[in-house]
Amino acid sequence: MSKNPLGYQNLAATFRARVVAGEWRIGQAIPSEASLAKEFGVALGTIRQAIAELAEDGVLIKRHGKSTAVSSGLNGQSMLRFFRYQLEGQKQILPQAKVLECKQIKPDKEILKSTGWKSKALLRIQRTRLIHGQPLLYELIYLPLPQFKKLARLKANEFDDLFYPMYARVCEIAVIKAKDQVSFELMKKMDAKVLGMKEGHPGVRVTRIAYDLTGEPVEYRSSIGDAMAFRYFAEVH
Amino acid sequence: MSKNPLGYQNLAATFRARVVAGEWRIGQAIPSEASLAKEFGVALGTIRQAIAELAEDGVLIKRHGKSTAVSSGLNGQSMLRFFRYQLEGQKQILPQAKVLECKQIKPDKEILKSTGWKSKALLRIQRTRLIHGQPLLYELIYLPLPQFKKLARLKANEFDDLFYPMYARVCEIAVIKAKDQVSFELMKKMDAKVLGMKEGHPGVRVTRIAYDLTGEPVEYRSSIGDAMAFRYFAEVH
DNA sequence: TAGTGGTCTAGACCACTTG
DNA sequence: AAGTGGTCTAGACCACTAC
Numbered sequence: 001m002s003k004n005p006l007g008y009q010n011l012a013a014t015f016r017a018r019v020v021a022g023e024w025r026i027g028q029a030i031p032s033e034a035s036l037a038k039e040f041g042v043a044l045g046t047i048r049q050a051i052a053e054l055a056e057d058g059v060l061i062k063r064h065g066k067s068t069a070v071s072s073g074l075n076g077q078s079m080l081r082f083f084r085y086q087l088e089g090q091k092q093i094l095p096q097a098k099v100l101e102c103k104q105i106k107p108d109k110e111i112l113k114s115t116g117w118k119s120k121a122l123l124r125i126q127r128t129r130l131i132h133g134q135p136l137l138y139e140l141i142y143l144p145l146p147q148f149k150k151l152a153r154l155k156a157n158e159f160d161d162l163f164y165p166m167y168a169r170v171c172e173i174a175v176i177k178a179k180d181q182v183s184f185e186l187m188k189k190m191d192a193k194v195l196g197m198k199e200g201h202p203g204v205r206v207t208r209i210a211y212d213l214t215g216e217p218v219e220y221r222s223s224i225g226d227a228m229a230f231r232y233f234a235e236v237h
Numbered sequence: 238m239s240k241n242p243l244g245y246q247n248l249a250a251t252f253r254a255r256v257v258a259g260e261w262r263i264g265q266a267i268p269s270e271a272s273l274a275k276e277f278g279v280a281l282g283t284i285r286q287a288i289a290e291l292a293e294d295g296v297l298i299k300r301h302g303k304s305t306a307v308s309s310g311l312n313g314q315s316m317l318r319f320f321r322y323q324l325e326g327q328k329q330i331l332p333q334a335k336v337l338e339c340k341q342i343k344p345d346k347e348i349l350k351s352t353g354w355k356s357k358a359l360l361r362i363q364r365t366r367l368i369h370g371q372p373l374l375y376e377l378i379y380l381p382l383p384q385f386k387k388l389a390r391l392k393a394n395e396f397d398d399l400f401y402p403m404y405a406r407v408c409e410i411a412v413i414k415a416k417d418q419v420s421f422e423l424m425k426k427m428d429a430k431v432l433g434m435k436e437g438h439p440g441v442r443v444t445r446i447a448y449d450l451t452g453e454p455v456e457y458r459s460s461i462g463d464a465m466a467f468r469y470f471a472e473v474h
Numbered sequence: 475t476a477g478t479g480g481t482c483t484a485g486a487c488c489a490c491t492t493g
Numbered sequence: 494a495a496g497t498g499g500t501c502t503a504g505a506c507c508a509c510t511a512c
Contacts (some may be wrong), residue, residue: 064491065490232471267498270479
């Protein structure tokens, strides 16, 4: 009945491993605290402490009265909220997305370096993000293969507007954390063309690396938009 | 012996109130968990849960083997880390600061609105942040009076390089959280002059509101620097 | 060695969600 | 009503820091 690892931190590691192994599937309930306490031969409080740690991390979601579940990841429109346009109207404006291209490419050295991926091939998705039909962001999204191979089959119009929930649904990969890097640059011809601006217009680039439940980087994203319309909010602790 | 509020959340609120009231001073140890349990007539675990909540918030700092203390606040060079220059050398470069002016001013409507301050007067400090003697950031820092009146007496060369620890030391105000807003603009004549650049050069502005232990805004800061040298890092959860 | 916080137990009862 | 997580108790023992 009882397993090796004692201590709530070891238990947390064990639980994390179950998530990684797919033994506990994303979006689904894990066993009750009482049954886990029995399984591992420890007190309820110890199980609760282990679960609390993973909940803090965003790996597990606790739901009072129901069950504790494995997170399906972020789902907010986490990129476009940084543009001023977003705030104007009273109503929630639904941002759209339009995939321009999705193709398999050879791995880019710079990307491999910053993500640590070992992939022999990447999927590169080019898309724009629009509000009221006007393109505001031009994005290049890189995904490692073979993890995301199911997306390679999709036609341009078959992609969801929100990618992270789509990753969860189609590829069983939950993005729960991301690191953004904001910098400024002058738009290149291609950027300007897609966004309907002049070459050399001030642009803001957000380079994002997104992480899954296991802490592994699973997406590299580079987005550019009009610097004049940009606003980024962040909290410092 | 026992006080009204039961439940760890009420206890946490009570403890927070003690910090606000100055009954528990910043940087100093609070009573041991055991003695608090006795004082409030609850179990140790309940006290621990209350303390954990405040520790999570950054209000209290737990120190295994020693005591739990009230936080003295952030102390990192939280603004200049966003510039590329910072990263070049192997050694830690010590950024400097130079106060240009410190004067009492009438409250600015925009600032009162975004902070909710009721102050009849503000302290405005103008300063630059430099590395290797070169000014990289031009900052305007607004502080509410009378809370910060002790700073009004200081001469320009008497200010510390790091303001947050100085607030804690001189005014007993601990900054534990801040919200930044990053945006892009073209430098005005004054900005450019201070930074040794041409008017109209691309600039990045970081507007920050900093909060103390009680969650009240205690500082409004507006910083501008060279957009081309700027990099902002943030984590998304 | 004394005092602090950290971990753990084995219960009890409460609050929320669902059938 | 049954099952889940949330709160609380009254202990025990461990691990770290200081003197």
